[in-house]
Amino acid sequence: MRLLTLTLFLSLFNLALAQLPPETSSTATLPAWQPHWVFVLDSNFPYLTANKATLLDGDRLDMLGMISMGYLANLEVSPDGKEIYAIETFHSRLTRGERTDVVTIYDAKTLLPLGEIPIPAKRFLVVTKRNVTGLTTDGRFLLVYNYTPGQSVSVVDLRARRFIGEIETPGCALVYPIGPRQFVMICADGALLGVSLDDNGRVRSLNRSSQIFNPDEDPVFEHAVTLGNRLYLVSYKGKVYEIDGSGVPPRLLRTFALPEEGFRPGGWQLLSVHPNGFLYVLVHRGGDWTHKYPGEEVWVISLREGRRVDRIRLVEPANSIYVTQDGRPLLFALSEHGFVQVYGAFSGRYQGRIDEIGISPLVLIGR
Template sequence: MTIKSAKLQSALALVMALGLSACSESDTPSSAEKQKTSEVQPQTSQELAAAFPEPLVEEEMGISRKLNTPYKDTWVVIHDANFNSMIDGRFIVMDSGSISHAFKGIMHGGMVGALAVSQTRGEIYIATTYHSRGISGERTDIIAIHDTASLEKTAEIIVPAKRGANMPFKASFRLSNDESLSFNYNFTPASSISVTDMGARKFLTEIPIPGCTLAYPMGAKGFASMCGDGTMMGVSLDASGTVIAETHSTEFNDIDKDSLFLKNARFGDRLYFPTFTGNMQPIDLSTDTPKALDKWSLLTDAERAENWRPGGWQLIAGDTGDVFYILMHPNGAEGTQKNGGPEVWIYNAAEKKRIGKIELKTWGLSLAVASDRLIVTNAEMQLDIYDLTTNTYAHTYGDGLFTPFIVYTGQGQ
């Protein structure tokens, strides 16, 4: 090796070492490192080298990381639909439990995609839309399949090019409860659900859901949809996607006076949908017919008089037990239902009882819960993380986000 190449090697090693040190797994410099840094004075190269008799080791090139699976329960997937360039949405895997090394990886999201995760197959699915020339050309709708460890796109399933082009909704693309099928919501403006066999990676059939919208998994292989006539429709399927039963609940949604939001917190077969004026409508999906349970109020009389109301985009999130979190704002009125709010109120769903409140550091627009972390999309389009063991602000995950309106758990919920 010539002296020149040795120097080049050293320079490269230094650059790599600097780069790699920035992504090492230690959260903060050790006290020894700090001390060494503070003690270093301008010296000759020889004097500096004397402090470190051995050079840095040569490092291997071409390494791409893999993520540990299954994901830790504080990991989430941020959906940044990127509204200033909607064909270029992205899904970011992020650890809400730590501010250091929080960004784990990123996947392309196409045009307002939606995400689901299979626990049994270790796969992430992104249902989305592409045109062959960016914003123009032939339209193709796909379910992209990514490996949960490498985040690489390993395959795709082409589905009918009818996906609803709308604001991001979790319920626009869901796996069946047994993970064998997926349901894609279509809107042309006729509404239907595309059913895909996720094991065989094959589109099966399209089921019309006239007057209804979205798909909330029901039973092993079925789904329920919210309907414009105030009912919920239930569709049960067999493995081939053939309809076994099609049902409707009684009418429970007064869309004019007190509309349900289409977002919910889910505990097993019970879905909790808030309403515009501050009520909670639980729906039971334990049979093949959706059943509305007793509606109850989130508000005291005094709070109702102050027009406290739920509001935001993904305004509600539930934990894995019985507790849900909901964004609330005072002085609510017709038209404030997407405004978000300055507070998150905490309820025990089974007891129909409020158990806490969090005054947000920054106005919130969407919520997600991952283990003991509450992730709030704030009005500045950054993510504020709250510690749910103390109900206090922990840190902000920021930079590189555009419009992160939806945050999924690492399990795709």
């Protein structure tokens, strides 16, 4: 009876399998870029040779797609939302061998590669930071910060699809685009370097300011933000610097302090800015040298008034934040544990969370 029962079961199981339709695969196409979409960059620590970028929808609280990238990659989205640029490094033997650095161009609707632009194999390879690359505000030129340890910036013409040249910037790091032909860099002595390009992407002028902040007494976070021709830096102790980046050289306009109250700014990508004139700062309870602690709250600072106008208490601590640039913005708050919280940026209302987005997500990138 047991043998008969087993034989009957296997016969029915095989019959069910025979009736299953064959599986087929397909490729979905995304609609035009939406204002509440954001990429999360995962450096895949400690397996840094294969990074990824996950595209999230803040309205649906869902994942839309993913781009697989090379070693310690960074990402930029074109101003029109039609193309995505991955700045990547590869080695011929995965962890060794000949090094190749490229800018890979992706179609934003299919997330499939359209082509590559080779660049000098000297870009800054470090745990993912937002400002190791940048786009000029018109989307024409891509800027890539290099460190060998000589410091320079590679310029790529995205319209012509070619590498233009390299600008030597000794003592100054990272890139903060200010306009269609200008960007600012932070220098080791607390000064800022203003760089102007001509219409061919060649350097027109380099102008270095006097010391703006004291890196020995109160360093600034490298994750700064720009709004128009303004650059906003925040120090470890909560001092905000407003810089006119269009000046020759860059010029300090004013400073003001965040409310003390036992809080300090900290995290990773701890700043975001909205066109309505609001600076969002990730903060935590702490003292000196707690600048890497995850944030418990996000403070909303009116740039016009130079004061806090709101505070958003996070459901769970976060390391990075990003505010969308539309009229009804969302605030994304990224945890190192692989999930994103979503809030109304103006209301502070918690919308929900998106889970399981990576091993070591660090940076949020929108358009």
